Amino acid sequence: MIVLKIGGASGVNLDTICADAAGLISQGQALVLVHGGSAETNEISTLLGHPPRFVTNETGFTSRYTDRATLEIFAMVTAGKINTLLVERLQRAGVNAFGLTGLDGRLMLAQRKEAIRIVENGRKLVLRDDYTGKIEQVNGALLTRLIESGLTPVIAPLALSARGEALNVDADRAAAYVAGAVKAEKLVILTNVPGLMRNFPDESTLIPHLSKAGLEQAISFAEGRMKKKVLGASEALGLGVAQVIFADGRTAHPLLDALAGKGTVIS
Numbered sequence: 299m300i301v302l303k304i305g306g307a308s309g310v311n312l313d314t315i316c317a318d319a320a321g322l323i324s325q326g327q328a329l330v331l332v333h334g335g336s337a338e339t340n341e342i343s344t345l346l347g348h349p350p351r352f353v354t355n356e357t358g359f360t361s362r363y364t365d366r367a368t369l370e371i372f373a374m375v376t377a378g379k380i381n382t383l384l385v386e387r388l389q390r391a392g393v394n395a396f397g398l399t400g401l402d403g404r405l406m407l408a409q410r411k412e413a414i415r416i417v418e419n420g421r422k423l424v425l426r427d428d429y430t431g432k433i434e435q436v437n438g439a440l441l442t443r444l445i446e447s448g449l450t451p452v453i454a455p456l457a458l459s460a461r462g463e464a465l466n467v468d469a470d471r472a473a474a475y476v477a478g479a480v481k482a483e484k485l486v487i488l489t490n491v492p493g494l495m496r497n498f499p500d501e502s503t504l505i506p507h508l509s510k511a512g513l514e515q516a517i518s519f520a521e522g523r524m525k526k527k528v529l530g531a532s533e534a535l536g537l538g539v540a541q542v543i544f545a546d547g548r549t550a551h552p553l554l555d556a557l558a559g560k561g562t563v564i565s
């Protein structure tokens with residue numbers, strides 16, 4: 299079992315990723331796909347007159363502040379557009395893809411972060427009415443049943459709160475929890491950089507191999523969104539996933555390159 303997380307950053311080549319995935323699935327490889335949608339959500343939010351707001355918490359992690367209007371735009375883009383068009387690409391390539399969110403069948407349950415502590419211009423603030431969540435449970439049995447039925451799940455990063463609210467969840471960490479739930483051997487995270495770099499954006503400082511013990515130090519030098527990916531990798535390994543790979547989603551064969559060890563391999 300492989301879980302593939304497709305990044306939502308600009309430049310990621312969805313056509314070549316889906317072609318690689320289709321080739322592996324045709325050979326009998328079981329795959330679950332999880333995707334993001336940050337770049338398109340930013341663009342459409344701005345066009346709709348509700349530009350994105352990103353905040354940094356006290357430990358240095360950056361996330362999207364998600365009020366109710368932002369949540370609805372996020373759902374429209376990720377579940378409505380990106381998920382549907384990924385399923386379309388895979389179906390066109392011969393894969394019987396099945397698009398869903400974490401709300402469907404209570405696939406992903408999360409705890410809502412109703413108040414978040416942030417640091418802004420050197421001041422500590424508390425933001426309320428936030429619709430983000432931390433995943434607590436993934437229904438691995440549901441995903442297994444879909445796969446055994448010949449379907450390939452394609453998951454948008456929305457989860458369900460205990461009160462039945464839709465929540466925006468981090469797609470990298472969602473992929474980690476999905477990988478743990480389906481007992482995946484590998485979690486592949488494709489993004490718009492070659493992998494984890496010690497001195498971003500200097501690609502000559504790419505780290506080809508990293509042990510689980512080195513992840514804590516990696517969080518200290520990872521930049522921007524890569525911090526969440528490192529955290530997700532740590533969570534995946536803690537859930538029993540043997541290997542996590544950060545790799546470039548812009549190449550001619552992104553998934554095949556990643557499985558061949560091109561990128562950063564964490565085990």
